[in-house]
Amino acid sequence: MNIQDIVVEIDAEISKLQQVKALLTGTSTTEMRKPGQAANASLAGKARTRRTLSAEARERIAAAQRARWAKFKKAAKKAASSIPAASTAKKAPAVGLRAKSKKKRSLSAGTRTKIAAAQKARWAKVRKAETKAPTAKVAKKSARAKKAVPATRASASKTKSAVAPATPAKPVTAAS
Numbered sequence: 001m002n003i004q005d006i007v008v009e010i011d012a013e014i015s016k017l018q019q020v021k022a023l024l025t026g027t028s029t030t031e032m033r034k035p036g037q038a039a040n041a042s043l044a045g046k047a048r049t050r051r052t053l054s055a056e057a058r059e060r061i062a063a064a065q066r067a068r069w070a071k072f073k074k075a076a077k078k079a080a081s082s083i084p085a086a087s088t089a090k091k092a093p094a095v096g097l098r099a100k101s102k103k104k105r106s107l108s109a110g111t112r113t114k115i116a117a118a119q120k121a122r123w124a125k126v127r128k129a130e131t132k133a134p135t136a137k138v139a140k141k142s143a144r145a146k147k148a149v150p151a152t153r154a155s156a157s158k159t160k161s162a163v164a165p166a167t168p169a170k171p172v173t174a175a176s
Contacts, residue, residue: 107115
């Protein structure tokens with residue numbers, strides 16, 4: 001006999017035995033249970049119901065939560081009152097109870113004046129360079145203009161042209 005044939009016969013026996021077990025216990029062993037469902041047969045058919053709290057239980061829970069918040073707020077208020085009033089006036093108001101109290105970094109007056117003076121010096125340097133630049137730009141422009149003159153025009157200016165110069169326009173006089 002082949003090994004595969006033996007395995008097939010064993011599987012058939014197992015399925016028959018599972019069916020017999022299901023008939024005897026009244027449950028199906030092949031059906032998959034969802035997590036949280038009862039494993040025994042007596043609870044398998046019942047639907048799960050939600051538990052509700054009584055009004056007294058809800059009130060006890062709410063009172064306990066209010067007491068926790070009061071304790072937390074009291075501790076926060078005590079910590080805030082221990083800080084001197086002068087330092088709290090400079091700080092921005094805290095956003096929420098758990099806001100971190102970071103000291104804002106600022107520059108001293110002397111440092112600010114040094115930075116302002118250095119910036120003014122930089123701008124003075126830029127303005128000084130701008131006033132010198134127009135003369136240099138004009139010189140560069142004229143040098144470029146001389147190089148850009150077409151060769152025919154330059155040669156025409158050296159030789160006399162046969163064309164007579166244009167006659168000047170007559171001045172316009174007011175006629176009455």
